[in-house]
Amino acid sequence: MQLTVRDVSRLLNVPESKVTRWIKQDGLPSRRVDGKYHFSRVDLLEWATTRQLKVAAEVFDHLDGETPSASGLADALELGGIHGPVRAANQEQALRALAEFLPLSDGVDRDVLLRLFLAREGMASTAIGDGIALPHVRNPIVLHVERPLVTLCYLEQPVDFNALDRKPVHALFSLVCPTVRSHLQTLSRLTYALHDEGFKQAVIRRALSEEILREARRVEGSLAETNRSGGSR
Numbered sequence: 001m002q003l004t005v006r007d008v009s010r011l012l013n014v015p016e017s018k019v020t021r022w023i024k025q026d027g028l029p030s031r032r033v034d035g036k037y038h039f040s041r042v043d044l045l046e047w048a049t050t051r052q053l054k055v056a057a058e059v060f061d062h063l064d065g066e067t068p069s070a071s072g073l074a075d076a077l078e079l080g081g082i083h084g085p086v087r088a089a090n091q092e093q094a095l096r097a098l099a100e101f102l103p104l105s106d107g108v109d110r111d112v113l114l115r116l117f118l119a120r121e122g123m124a125s126t127a128i129g130d131g132i133a134l135p136h137v138r139n140p141i142v143l144h145v146e147r148p149l150v151t152l153c154y155l156e157q158p159v160d161f162n163a164l165d166r167k168p169v170h171a172l173f174s175l176v177c178p179t180v181r182s183h184l185q186t187l188s189r190l191t192y193a194l195h196d197e198g199f200k201q202a203v204i205r206r207a208l209s210e211e212i213l214r215e216a217r218r219v220e221g222s223l224a225e226t227n228r229s230g231g232s233r
Helices: 005-012 016-025 041-050 073-080 091-101 110-123 180-194 197-204 209-232
Strands: 031-033 036-038 082-086 127-129 149-159 169-176
Touching: 005 016, 005 041, 016 036, 041 127, 041 180, 073 149, 073 169, 073 180, 073 209, 082 091, 091 110, 091 149, 091 169, 169 180, 180 197, 180 209, 197 209
Parallel strands: 082 149
Antiparallel strands: 031 036, 149 169
C-alpha cells in the first residue's frame, strides 16, 4: 500500500507542508498520480534514515502477503558478521570490500552488486553522519536467505561519502533480507539502534563484536518494552 502526504506527515511527526517542501527541495522520493503524491515505505524509511529522522514503527506494518520477521537486529548482525578493518582508498574500494563480505551464495555476481551500490550513491549519499553509512541498492536486497542478515564492515582509514555532516565514513552497514517486509523491519531496528547513544558509540569506537552484539540486544529489549508500553495504553 502506498503512503499519502498525510501518512508521511503522521509517521515523521511533521506538518504536511513540510513533507511537500521535502519533496521539492530535499529529494524525498515520491510519484505523482492524479495530482497527488504517493510514497513507498521502503523509499521513505531509507530517505529518513540517511537524514537521521525518526520514523514511527508502523511504517512497515500492513504489508500484504508477508508475515513479520522473528529475527532481531542482534541475530541478523551475528549472522551477517562484523569485519575489518579493511584498507580502502576511496568510496568504490570501500563498497567493493563490503560486497565481498556480504554472506551471499556463490551465484551472486558481486561486481554487479558493486555497480548497484555505486549507482545508488550517485543518486544520494547513504552516509547518515558520524562516520557511518548504510549502503544499499535502489531496491532492497531481497535474496534467497532464510533470515535477515546485517553486515558491518570497518575501514582502516575513513573515506569520503559526501555525507551531509561532511565527516568521512569508517563504518558501513548493509542488509540482505528474504522479503521487503523483513528489510523494512530490520532497517527500522538498525535505525532505532543508531539513535541509541550506547550502541552508536560502540560502533563508532569499534568495540569488540561481543560488545556491539550486547548493545544491540539491550536496545532490542528497550524497543520491546516501548512497544509493550505503547500497546498497553
